[in-house]
Amino acid sequence: MITLYHRPKSRSTRFLWLLEELGAPYRIQEVTTRTREGGAPDPANPHPHGKVPAISDDGEVVWESPAIALYLTDRYPTAGIGPAIGDPKRGAYVSWLVYYGSVLEPALMSKFMNTPVPVGTAGWVELDGVMAHIVKTLSAGPYLLGDKFSAADILYATTFAMFGAMPIFPKSPVIDAYVKRCLERPAYKRAQEKEAA
Amino acid sequence: MITLYHSPQTRSGSILWLLEELEVPYQTRQVTFRKFDGTGAKDPANPHPHGKVPALTDGGDTLFESSAIALYLTDKYRKVRMGPAAGEAGRDAYLSWLAYRPGVMEPALLCRRFGVQHVHGAMGWAPAEEVEAVLNDHLRTRKYFLGDEFSALDILLGGGIHFMLVAKMMTETPVLKDYTARIVDRPAFRKMAAA
Numbered sequence: 001m002i003t004l005y006h007r008p009k010s011r012s013t014r015f016l017w018l019l020e021e022l023g024a025p026y027r028i029q030e031v032t033t034r035t036r037e038g039g040a041p042d043p044a045n046p047h048p049h050g051k052v053p054a055i056s057d058d059g060e061v062v063w064e065s066p067a068i069a070l071y072l073t074d075r076y077p078t079a080g081i082g083p084a085i086g087d088p089k090r091g092a093y094v095s096w097l098v099y100y101g102s103v104l105e106p107a108l109m110s111k112f113m114n115t116p117v118p119v120g121t122a123g124w125v126e127l128d129g130v131m132a133h134i135v136k137t138l139s140a141g142p143y144l145l146g147d148k149f150s151a152a153d154i155l156y157a158t159t160f161a162m163f164g165a166m167p168i169f170p171k172s173p174v175i176d177a178y179v180k181r182c183l184e185r186p187a188y189k190r191a192q193e194k195e196a197a
Numbered sequence: 198m199i200t201l202y203h204s205p206q207t208r209s210g211s212i213l214w215l216l217e218e219l220e221v222p223y224q225t226r227q228v229t230f231r232k233f234d235g236t237g238a239k240d241p242a243n244p245h246p247h248g249k250v251p252a253l254t255d256g257g258d259t260l261f262e263s264s265a266i267a268l269y270l271t272d273k274y275r276k277v278r279m280g281p282a283a284g285e286a287g288r289d290a291y292l293s294w295l296a297y298r299p300g301v302m303e304p305a306l307l308c309r310r311f312g313v314q315h316v317h318g319a320m321g322w323a324p325a326e327e328v329e330a331v332l333n334d335h336l337r338t339r340k341y342f343l344g345d346e347f348s349a350l351d352i353l354l355g356g357g358i359h360f361m362l363v364a365k366m367m368t369e370t371p372v373l374k375d376y377t378a379r380i381v382d383r384p385a386f387r388k389m390a391a392a
Binding site: 065066098106120129133 | 208230231232233234237246247249255257258259260261262263264265266268269272273283284288289290292293295296297299300301303304307311313314316317318319320321322323327328331335
């Protein structure tokens with residue numbers, strides 16, 4: 001049985017969605033984390049920095065969103081939302097999963113903190129360049145991997161849903177349509193209900 | 198045939214080191230990229246979306262981002278084992294640490310170097326001092342990231358720690374000094390360093 005270490009309305013909320021998509025049995029353990037308003041890490045949370053998300057699965061412990069997404073889609077392949085090893089889309093799948101944590105997130109924070117990106121030193125680039133690449137991919141899409149929805153879309157669509165309304169975020173009808181398309185999925189609605197319960 | 202898009206003395210060195218450890222045939226293609234000092238330009242031949250290195254092509258597959266490339270290669274080429282396969286013990290730690298390097302370790306250390314204040318709850322990473330504490334705690338009781346088994350983690354995270362210590366972006370401790378001495382004492386590392 002999978003345990004999701006979760007704080008409502010945080011980066012772990014999207015994993016309720018993924019678990020609903022996979023039809024995997026799971027339980028939610030709500031934990032506290034440090035936020036701008038204060039708060040402390042919960043000793044029950046196995047994440048090395050007391051952050052969310054983290055999961056445990058009969059003794060296996062996985063943390064960091066790209067790692068959890070890959071672990072879960074490999075573990076529950078029948079849902080068909082994560083190309084398996086050997087699939088022609090596997091390379092793109094793992095690249096987009098890693099790019100979320102290594103490029104999109106830091107690029108958003110650089111913009112948010114209004115600090116220039118040390119190009120050539122940092123592993124990421126300016127947000128405008130990141131979004132241009134994503135918009136180009138989704139214009140051909142309609143999903144990151146082409147015609148098929150994957151767990152990578154869960155990471156990106158929830159990020160855009162969260163940050164899309166902020167003034168720092170470049171406006172794009174392609175992104176708006178993508179978020180709407182992804183969030184219309186029944187599993188997303190079930191996850192919202194679970195979180196509200 | 199695998200093609201690694203590479204530039205010497207950059208992050209693509211890790212993948213060159215990994216390919217040497219895996220003993221798989223590959224070719225490198227040297228590309229230019231945008232540097233911090235304003236010199237350099239993207240090479241149109243490089244398939245990376247931002248013209249960065251590393252990128253890698255393998256048959257019809259195109260990959261970018263070091264951790265993605267490492268995972269792809271260690272899952273596909275298993276003549277030499279460089280990481281636990283899906284379903285094997287240690288896969289949880291393997292995936293988590295692979296994501297930790299670019300998602301936590303690098304941004305945390307770069308933010309400290311560039312004086313960016315940490316904001317809890319907003320940033321996907323942790324303060325640099327905490328990252329250093331987690332790495333030291335983990336490696337204090339282990340020979341390698343996964344314990345006794347050398348893996349691609351020691352190339353990606355270990356190689357990164359080695360670089361950060363040399364660049365004085367991380368605090369040198371006996372634990373990290375001993376660990377990096379252990380991982381660079383390998384023929385594949387020397388081959389990469391000489392390339």
